[in-house]
Amino acid sequence: xxxxxxxxxxxxxxxxxxxxxxxxxxxxxxxxxxxxxxxxxxxxxxxxxxxxxxxxxxxxxxxxxxxxxxxxxxxxxxxxxxxxxxxxxxxxxxxxxxxxxxxxxxxxxxxxxxxxxxxxxxxxxxxxxxxxxxxxxxxxxxxxxxxxxxxxxxxxxxxxxxxxxxxxxxxxxxxxxxxxxxxxxxxxxxxxxxxxxxxxxxxxxxxxxxxxxxxxxxxxxxxxxxxxxxxxxxxxxxxxxxxxxxxxxxxxxxxxxxxxxxxxxxxxxxxxxxxxxxxxxxxxxxxxxxxxxxxxxxxxxxxxxxxxxxxxxxxxx
Amino acid sequence: xxxxxxxxxxxxxxxxxxxxxxxxxxxxxxxxxxxxxxxxxxxxxxxxxxxxxxxxxxxxxxxxxxxxxxxxxxxxxxxxxxxxxxxxxxxxxxxxxxxxxxxxxxxxxxxxxxxxxxxxxxxxxxxxxxxxxxxxxxxxxxxxxxxxxxxxxxxxxxxxxxxxxxxxxxxxxxxxxxxxxxxxxxxxxxxxxxxxxxxxxxxxxxxxxxxxxxxxxxxxxxxxxxxxxxxxxxxxxxxxxxxxxxxxxxxxxxxxxxxxxxxxxxxxxxxxxxxxxxxx
Numbered sequence: 001x002x003x004x005x006x007x008x009x010x011x012x013x014x015x016x017x018x019x020x021x022x023x024x025x026x027x028x029x030x031x032x033x034x035x036x037x038x039x040x041x042x043x044x045x046x047x048x049x050x051x052x053x054x055x056x057x058x059x060x061x062x063x064x065x066x067x068x069x070x071x072x073x074x075x076x077x078x079x080x081x082x083x084x085x086x087x088x089x090x091x092x093x094x095x096x097x098x099x100x101x102x103x104x105x106x107x108x109x110x111x112x113x114x115x116x117x118x119x120x121x122x123x124x125x126x127x128x129x130x131x132x133x134x135x136x137x138x139x140x141x142x143x144x145x146x147x148x149x150x151x152x153x154x155x156x157x158x159x160x161x162x163x164x165x166x167x168x169x170x171x172x173x174x175x176x177x178x179x180x181x182x183x184x185x186x187x188x189x190x191x192x193x194x195x196x197x198x199x200x201x202x203x204x205x206x207x208x209x210x211x212x213x214x215x216x217x218x219x220x221x222x223x224x225x226x227x228x229x230x231x232x233x234x235x236x237x238x239x240x241x242x243x244x245x246x247x248x249x250x251x252x253x254x255x256x257x258x259x260x261x262x263x264x265x266x267x268x269x270x271x272x273x274x275x276x277x278x279x280x281x282x283x284x285x286x287x288x289x290x291x292x293x294x295x296x297x298x299x300x301x302x303x304x305x306x307x308x309x310x311x312x313x314x315x316x317x
Numbered sequence: 318x319x320x321x322x323x324x325x326x327x328x329x330x331x332x333x334x335x336x337x338x339x340x341x342x343x344x345x346x347x348x349x350x351x352x353x354x355x356x357x358x359x360x361x362x363x364x365x366x367x368x369x370x371x372x373x374x375x376x377x378x379x380x381x382x383x384x385x386x387x388x389x390x391x392x393x394x395x396x397x398x399x400x401x402x403x404x405x406x407x408x409x410x411x412x413x414x415x416x417x418x419x420x421x422x423x424x425x426x427x428x429x430x431x432x433x434x435x436x437x438x439x440x441x442x443x444x445x446x447x448x449x450x451x452x453x454x455x456x457x458x459x460x461x462x463x464x465x466x467x468x469x470x471x472x473x474x475x476x477x478x479x480x481x482x483x484x485x486x487x488x489x490x491x492x493x494x495x496x497x498x499x500x501x502x503x504x505x506x507x508x509x510x511x512x513x514x515x516x517x518x519x520x521x522x523x524x525x526x527x528x529x530x531x532x533x534x535x536x537x538x539x540x541x542x543x544x545x546x547x548x549x550x551x552x553x554x555x556x557x558x559x560x561x562x563x564x565x566x567x568x569x570x571x572x573x574x575x576x577x578x579x580x581x582x583x584x585x586x587x588x589x590x591x592x593x594x595x596x597x
Contacts, residue, residue: 049403050332054377074406077399083379190381191395198397202354237394244385244509248527 013038014128017052019045019071020063020092025116029061032121045071052084059127060087061120065094065113072105079106082142082197088127092116138212140186141193149211149219153288156221157280164227164279166310167295168196168234170216175258175268176245188245189216192273195237196220203230219292224279231275231310238273238308246270274299275310282316318491326464327498328505333459334409335366336422343367347402354398357405358390362445363590365425365452366459367405369506371396372449374404376507383507387446413466417473420549421459423588425452427547430583431538434576439530439566450515451535455550457499457516461491473551483551484520496520523561533562545577547584 016037020026026041033039040057042048052060064071079085091107093099095114109127111119138145144152156163170192177185189212197210200220209221222230243251250256251270260266276299278291285291298311335343346352346360361367368389375392376383386392393401411418432451436444462469468490476486487494500517511528518525518532519539525532536559542548543555568576 046406050407053374053400053404054379056379074403077403081397081399083400187381187385194380194395194397198354198394202398237391240388241386241391241395244387 014058015040015055016059016061016124017042017048017057018061018063019043019048020061020065022063022065025063025065025092025113028116029120032117033124036121037124045074049074049078052078052087056084056087058087058131059124060089061092061124062089062107063092064097065092067094067097072100076104076106082137086131086137086142088131090120090123090127138193138214141190141212143193143197143210143212143218145211146213149209149213150288152209152211152221153291157285157287157291162224162279162281164222164224164277164281164312165291165295166220166222166227166231166275166277167292167299168192168218168220168273168275169299171272171274172268173216173271175256175260175266176271179256179258180245180247184245188242188271191241191245192216192218192238195241196234199230199233199237203233220275224281227277227279228310228312231277231312235273235275235308235310242271242273273308277310277312279313320492323491323493323498324501327460327501330460330464330502332407332409333366333369333456333463334411335364336418337410337415339364339367339422340408340410343405343408347405354393354401355390357398357401358393361393361405362389362429362449362452363426363587365422365456367408368449368452369456370404370408371401372508372512373506374400376509378507384509387449387509387512388443389449390445414462414469417549417551418459418462421455421551423548424542424550425455425548426587426590427542427545427580427584428452428454428535428538430587431541431576431580432534434579434583435534435538435566435568436531438568438572438576439534441530441534446511447515447531447534450512450531451538453499453503453512454516454519454535454539455495455499456502457495457497458551460498460502461487461495465491476552482556484556494520520556520559522559522565529565533559533565536562537566541577541580545580545584547580547588 014037016033017040018026018029019042021043030039045062062071062075075089079089088108091105091110093110093112095112109123111123136145136148137143153165170188173185173188176188193212196218200208200210200222204222204226207223211219213219246256255267255269257265258268276295276297278294278298294313298313346357361371371389371392372386374380375386375395380395382395386395396404429448429452433444433448436447441447472483472486472490475489476483484494496517496519500513503513503516511531514525514528515532515535519535522529522532522536540555540558543550543552
């Protein structure tokens with residue numbers, strides 16, 4: 001018996017959160033899935049949000065039978081956040097529901113009400129399986145990685161877009177990581193990913209992109225006019241937030257003692273963030289590597305300044 | 318009451334409700350598609366419950382920053398606009414003791430304003446951190462009222478009948494005061510230690526080990542806010558200032574006079590925030 005095996009192996013049941021106002025439907029779902037999943041029922045999506053944010057479920061079943069547009073809006077907000085976007089969602093529709101463009105309804109799968117009894121179990125299984133195959137996200141920050149970054153830049157070049165690429169990295173990250181351990185270092189990387197993403201998305205909600213190259217390197221893509229203000233805000237926030245990751249003593253001293261690359265003890269300042277920005281307003285790029293190379297050059301320039309900073313390429317040729 | 322049981326019950330609280338007037342305004346804020354994180358932050362910073370909500374979220378292990386973030390603006394930039402909107406959508410309102418809650422809200426906001434003034438006087442580098450802890454210093458009262466409404470009504474009656482401070486009546490009924498219950502939830506929600514300590518020691522600031530100055534400032538702000546008659550913390554008279562805290566802060570008469578003048582000015586605006594009907 002399948003269930004017996006999973007219990008023996010101590011694999012916890014996957015959690016499936018169900019949002020529906022239909023008591024009969026909830027009963028049906030409970031009957032179908034309660035043996036294989038840990039089921040949680042909510043009547044109201046709004047009230048379920050707090051729970052979802054604090055304990056993200058492995059799967060979401062959302063009953064849209066009464067055609068509530070505010071539920072669709074909440075779903076779209078949830079799915080556009082990388083922290084929760086990977087939760088598979090099945091939307092349930094009534095037989096006569098007129099499905100809008102999928103662009104405006106960010107579900108992963110759907111079922112009509114009549115199909116629930118026969119199909120839901122298998123659909124949920126498939127949803128779990130599919131979710132595990134998508135691995136292009138950085139597991140730590142949940143931001144897209146190199147393959148997506150390259151594709152995003154190349155697509156813009158091919159379309160002839162004018163755009164800016166920022167390359168951000170953290171200075172003195174390694175000594176911090178060595179002194180406090182990698183789990184505190186991971187917290188810093190998560191913070192930086194979150195910070196860059198939220199500032200970029202607030203500054204330019206449409207058409208912007210943030211990726212995590214790996215380690216302490218991040219990429220942001222924005223319109224040329226928006227990128228400097230975003231970089232200014234990112235660096236300013238970084239300087240305020242970063243001190244909270246140090247122990248009080250080190251914070252007050254403004255420096256830490258750690259090992260350099262040769263293994264000798266040295267004094268290092270509090271971490272800073274440098275962003276080098278390149279763009280194709282004044283010159284053409286044929287390939288991703290050209291853009292990333294120039295962003296890299298700019299980053300080195302900005303390293304000569306103390307504190308977090310950014311620098312934009314203003315050369316005409 | 319058995320303190321272990323009491324603590325377990327209090328720690329089971331997941332969310333706190335806010336005032337109906339605030340909720341009205343809040344909906345207007347959330348529904349404005351052009352609102353910025355800074356504007357939302359300014360709004361949230363006026364309400365103890367909304368502030369605990371964002372701090373609880375950003376300090377939760379799922380976000381990966383437990384015990385680090387004590388500033389509302391910083392919390393918002395890490396959570397992002399969509400998450401903040403969603404988080405605020407689920408806010409509910411108090412259905413009990415609205416009248417006394419209104420007074421407590423005003424008191425908390427007044428205390429936040431006063432702490433900020435004092436923090437600037439004492440040249441504390443991050444005044445926002447102090448004003449957040451002042452805003453939350455009485456969160457333990459909200460928690461007790463929410464969980465044990467009838468018992469808390471007894472506290473109020475007892476304080477009245479025996480002519481003692483609410484804090485002492487709490488001790489008689491619960492065996493603990495709101496300072497403990499507030500610190501318990503703050504710890505449970507992974508708030509930074511600096512916040513937990515101010516909440517725990519705002520009546521006994523000399524016990525604070527990591528943030529003695531901050532605790533003393535919030536302690537004094539609590540008393541100053543009561544003495545100028547802004548809001549209502551539950552007591553009919555003003556408790557004494559801790560001599561140790563007074564000594565630590567070392568304020569001159571002129572400092573104090575200036576502080577009270579500035580309070581007078583700023584509290585008017587703060588008052589408007591709470592009484593306004595949200596149409597603004």
